[in-house]
Amino acid sequence: MADYFERSRENLRLRVESVIIDPVVSILVKIRCTPNLVTVLGFFVVSIAAFFATQGNFKTAGILVMASGLMDVYDGALARKLKQDSERGAFLDSTLDRLGEAVILVGIIYYYSLRSDANIVVMASISIVFSLMISYLRARIEGLGYNSKSGIFTRPERILIVGLGLIFFSPVSMIFVLTIAVSIGLVHRFFIFWKLLRK
Numbered sequence: 001m002a003d004y005f006e007r008s009r010e011n012l013r014l015r016v017e018s019v020i021i022d023p024v025v026s027i028l029v030k031i032r033c034t035p036n037l038v039t040v041l042g043f044f045v046v047s048i049a050a051f052f053a054t055q056g057n058f059k060t061a062g063i064l065v066m067a068s069g070l071m072d073v074y075d076g077a078l079a080r081k082l083k084q085d086s087e088r089g090a091f092l093d094s095t096l097d098r099l100g101e102a103v104i105l106v107g108i109i110y111y112y113s114l115r116s117d118a119n120i121v122v123m124a125s126i127s128i129v130f131s132l133m134i135s136y137l138r139a140r141i142e143g144l145g146y147n148s149k150s151g152i153f154t155r156p157e158r159i160l161i162v163g164l165g166l167i168f169f170s171p172v173s174m175i176f177v178l179t180i181a182v183s184i185g186l187v188h189r190f191f192i193f194w195k196l197l198r199k
Helices: 001-029 035-054 058-082 087-114 118-143 155-166 173-198
Strands: none
Touching: 001 058, 001 173, 035 058, 035 087, 058 087, 058 155, 087 118, 087 155, 118 155, 118 173, 155 173
16 A cells, blocks of 8 residues: 555656656756755745734645745755755755744644634644654654655645645645544554554
8 A cells, every 4th residue: 555655656756757847957957056945945935924924824825835835846856966965955945845844833822822822733743743743753763774765645635735725725724634634544553654664
């Protein structure tokens, strides 16, 4: 099952790259944009999204979250195109990805904390912790010498839930779905890696 999700994600990534990503990357190459610049701009965009979330403008926040998610795809594709893959670039990308995921939820927490909605604040806080833990599990398993991206509700899926949820649904519904998703994703990845370690 885990391999199926991983293969499906990779096939989807290749299709998206050929239709949507490659033309934009070609433009970025022509204007001499660097992968690290795209990474930083993506974080800047999601930070603006967080500001809109604090103001209760959730649809705009959702659009910006989706834009930031696309930029995260562009930086990796651009790095491969320019053959500029580097450990520093990967480190910067991973760091800002984690911060970006957290900052949009912090914006939502701020909005609902002003309205004393403890349920949303707690669920959003759980979503932050569990999302970071899903990413941490991969980093830890790689630190132990294994290489696996297995698991469901990894960062691309979480970005879709947040972005599309804010655009088309209420933030309350989005947070509810996200909390369930990251809870399932954390347990799923933990047991996949636990089984891998037993081998």
